[in-house]
Amino acid sequence: MPESRAQFDVDDAATHFSRIIDLVEQGEEVIISRAGTPVVLVIPVNLVTRGRPGGSRVGGGWPTTR
Helix, strand or coil, X not given: CCCCCEEEEHHHHHHXXXXXXXXXXXXXCEEEXXXXXXXXXXXXXXXXXCCCCCCCCCCCCCCCCC
């Protein structure tokens, strides 16, 4: 993981969403915070799907809230 990540608060993230996508497409990781507390880490999809360890979740796929 990068040592320094771009960080946006929720309002700025909404305003600069295209910029966040551009950063992530370039391999950056972006933190989105609410009231100074990090709540979301945006990472490139290839980091999520590459080398994912198997066996801990039957069926694989994206996690859900169900």
